[in-house]
Amino acid sequence: MELFVVNRHIDKEPDHENQDQEKAKLDQTLKKIERNKKLRNKQKEKEQKIKDAIQKTTKSRQIKREIKKREAQLVSATEKVDKEFLDEEDSKIKIEETTATTEAKIKKSKKRPANPNDIEGFTILGVDNFNKKNKVKRVLPRWLTNPTIISVNLQKLENKVSDIKALDQQLRQLLIANGVTSFFPVQAEVIPWLLESNKHSDIIFPRDICVSAPTGSGKTLAFVLPVIQMLKKYTVKKIRCLVILPTQDLARQVFGAFKTYSEGTSIDICLITGQNSFEVEQKQIVTKNEAFGFLTKIDILICTAGRLVDHLKLTEGFDLQFLEFLIIDEADRVLESVQNDWLYHLEKHIYPEGPSRILNQFTLQKQRPPQKLLFSATLSQDPEKLQQLSLFQPKLFTSIVESSEDNQPQDFNTDTFIGKYTTPKELIEKYIETSVDLKPLMLYKFVKLEKLKKTLIFTHSVESAHRLAILLKSLFKNELSIQEISSHLQQKSRTELIRKFSEGNIDLLISTDALARGIDLPNVQCVISYSAPKFLKSYIHRAGRTARAGEQGLAVTFLHSSQVPKFKGLLKQAEKNNVEEIKISEEDLEPLGKQYKESLAQLREIVEQEDKVDLKKIKSAKRFKPKFKKTTS
Numbered sequence: 001m002e003l004f005v006v007n008r009h010i011d012k013e014p015d016h017e018n019q020d021q022e023k024a025k026l027d028q029t030l031k032k033i034e035r036n037k038k039l040r041n042k043q044k045e046k047e048q049k050i051k052d053a054i055q056k057t058t059k060s061r062q063i064k065r066e067i068k069k070r071e072a073q074l075v076s077a078t079e080k081v082d083k084e085f086l087d088e089e090d091s092k093i094k095i096e097e098t099t100a101t102t103e104a105k106i107k108k109s110k111k112r113p114a115n116p117n118d119i120e121g122f123t124i125l126g127v128d129n130f131n132k133k134n135k136v137k138r139v140l141p142r143w144l145t146n147p148t149i150i151s152v153n154l155q156k157l158e159n160k161v162s163d164i165k166a167l168d169q170q171l172r173q174l175l176i177a178n179g180v181t182s183f184f185p186v187q188a189e190v191i192p193w194l195l196e197s198n199k200h201s202d203i204i205f206p207r208d209i210c211v212s213a214p215t216g217s218g219k220t221l222a223f224v225l226p227v228i229q230m231l232k233k234y235t236v237k238k239i240r241c242l243v244i245l246p247t248q249d250l251a252r253q254v255f256g257a258f259k260t261y262s263e264g265t266s267i268d269i270c271l272i273t274g275q276n277s278f279e280v281e282q283k284q285i286v287t288k289n290e291a292f293g294f295l296t297k298i299d300i301l302i303c304t305a306g307r308l309v310d311h312l313k314l315t316e317g318f319d320l321q322f323l324e325f326l327i328i329d330e331a332d333r334v335l336e337s338v339q340n341d342w343l344y345h346l347e348k349h350i351y352p353e354g355p356s357r358i359l360n361q362f363t364l365q366k367q368r369p370p371q372k373l374l375f376s377a378t379l380s381q382d383p384e385k386l387q388q389l390s391l392f393q394p395k396l397f398t399s400i401v402e403s404s405e406d407n408q409p410q411d412f413n414t415d416t417f418i419g420k421y422t423t424p425k426e427l428i429e430k431y432i433e434t435s436v437d438l439k440p441l442m443l444y445k446f447v448k449l450e451k452l453k454k455t456l457i458f459t460h461s462v463e464s465a466h467r468l469a470i471l472l473k474s475l476f477k478n479e480l481s482i483q484e485i486s487s488h489l490q491q492k493s494r495t496e497l498i499r500k501f502s503e504g505n506i507d508l509l510i511s512t513d514a515l516a517r518g519i520d521l522p523n524v525q526c527v528i529s530y531s532a533p534k535f536l537k538s539y540i541h542r543a544g545r546t547a548r549a550g551e552q553g554l555a556v557t558f559l560h561s562s563q564v565p566k567f568k569g570l571l572k573q574a575e576k577n578n579v580e581e582i583k584i585s586e587e588d589l590e591p592l593g594k595q596y597k598e599s600l601a602q603l604r605e606i607v608e609q610e611d612k613v614d615l616k617k618i619k620s621a622k623r624f625k626p627k628f629k630k631t632t633s
């Protein structure tokens with residue numbers, strides 16, 4: 001049996017001490033295991049917590065996202081609802097605006113194709129040259145925006161001549177003797193201002209002035225009277241006032257006014273327009289004395305720009321260095337004229353060493369610079385145009401007032417200020433539409449219907465004035481006195497015709513625009529623009545020959561149908577939007593047909609004859625040209 005006994009290792013007898021030790025070890029290990037188990041469990045719990053927390057945040061984020069999404073959906077839904085409630089007009093406007101901007105964008109993109117050379121952030125020079133630039137708003141200088149306003153009301157005159165003590169007694173008496181009892185608004189403003197501004201002119205140079213007031217408002221006396229008063233004091237003759245005008249007729253008229261109001265003074269006035277010979281004019285201005293050399297003989301010189309330059313160049317001893325007043329009447333017209341470069345020659349003559357506006361010892365020793373006085377019914381308020389006169393601290397007197405609905409003057413606006421003119425309140429303006437063929441007959445009918453006398457008729461050329469005169473003479477027979485006047489006539493004949501018309505001995509005076517400016521013809525009943533005026537300025541001056549000095553007057557313009565819109569456009573510039581039409585039916589002219597045909601035949605006959613003789617003479621007639629002789633004796 002033993003054979004089958006497996007001899008296993010049999011330990012020795014258990015050692016109790018070792019057994020205890022081993023048991024302790026085992027216990028420790030078991031405790032360790034238990035601790036580790038607990039630790040692992042704790043770890044697991046922690047991880048689980050973290051996991052849970054992560055899960056929670058994700059969930060809340062999801063929830064938040066979901067909430068946001070829902071909110072967004074809600075908002076868009078609300079907006080949708082709101083939009084539906086937008087009122088129809090608003091949405092229309094929005095649509096229009098969007099369409100307009102889109103269209104503009106399309107246009108822009110069409111206008112300016114994408115440039116392949118464009119570099120981001122850089123502008124390639126020249127690319128934008130074709131794009132429309134924004135208009136720069138013009139800003140007027142202060143003196144133009146702060147004028148002294150002149151009333152156009154000549155019916156209610158508040159300034160009696162006897163009350164204006166600034167003018168001396170002698171002048172006031174002369175005014176009353178000439179039928180002027182009250183001052184017109186332009187005179188009431190300008191005369192006292194000029195006298196005051198010249199009180200200390202040796203120390204404080206007076207400011208230059210620009211005066212823009214309607215035709216027939218009395219601008220002439222506004223400069224004549226103060227100048228006479230201020231020059232009275234001088235005993236030594238020097239040219240102290242120079243008046244420049246655009247035409248001989250006007251120069252003559254202003255000369256007349258100076259003569260009238262210088263009565264009883266020692267002021268000498270001279271007119272140089274070319275009517276007299278050059279030598280005669282030279283002798284009127286200067287004389288030569290053995291002991292003193294050249295001596296001036298006059299105080300005031302009135303001239304046309306062209307004739308002035310002739311004297312500046314050729315008259316020895318012609319001294320303008322003592323000039324105190326430089327008056328330019330119809331200033332816009334004079335400044336337009338480049339006649340012999342008059343402004344350049346004049347400046348050179350007044351300031352041989354160049355102009356000096358600075359008050360210093362040098363300028364104090366010399367004479368003061370002349371005060372420039374500019375007058376016109378259509379004076380340019382364009383600072384660029386006025387710039388050429390280098391005005392000294394200019395002051396503006398104007399009747400141009402922008403009025404609001406409550407008739408209160410408003411701020412000056414460049415667009416509505418420059419190029420605006422006023423006309424007399426008493427002027428009634430109308431137009432007649434007619435065909436070209438029947439125009440002369442329509443004129444005949446109108447004159448007869450209105451029983452017109454003392455009427456000025458303006459045509460665009462000497463020839464058309466001449467033909468119209470022949471035709472009207474033939475139509476009216478001896479019923480009315482009809483004459484023509486133009487710059488082709490000699491000064492003497494023109495003065496004679498003007499005198500006869502003023503006295504009422506000519507009923508219809510047919511003229512070119514030569515007579516449109518400044519000429520003062522008393523009580524003109526009607527002004528007819530037989531040829532439509534090309535510019536607003538020419539219309540204003542033509543029409544301004546009537547309704548002068550507060551009198552009523554009628555201005556009628558004859559137009560072909562194609563001219564009506566342009567004419568209305570012109571008048572709009574002067575804020576005349578309701579010019580009435582006078583309707584004369586062409587049927588009313590039928591009974592005059594035979595008479596008209598006969599007159600036309602007569603006209604043809606006369607013109608043919610004249611073409612051979614007279615008209616040629618008129619065309620070749622030159623103004624009287626004097627032989628210039630240098631210096632005077």
Ligand SMILES: Nc1ncnc2c1ncn2[C@@H]1O[C@H](COP(=O)(O)OP(=O)(O)OP(=O)(O)O)[C@@H](O)[C@H]1O
Nearest residue numbers: 180182183184215216217218219220377518520549
């Ligand atoms: N205070 C006044 N009382 C009455 N009549 C006057 C007065 N002042 C001027 N007149 C007359 O009024 C008319 C027009 O004057 P004036 O020729 O000076 O006008 P104007 O403003 O220069 O016109 P235009 O712009 O056409 O040249 C003249 O016959 C003048 O004698």
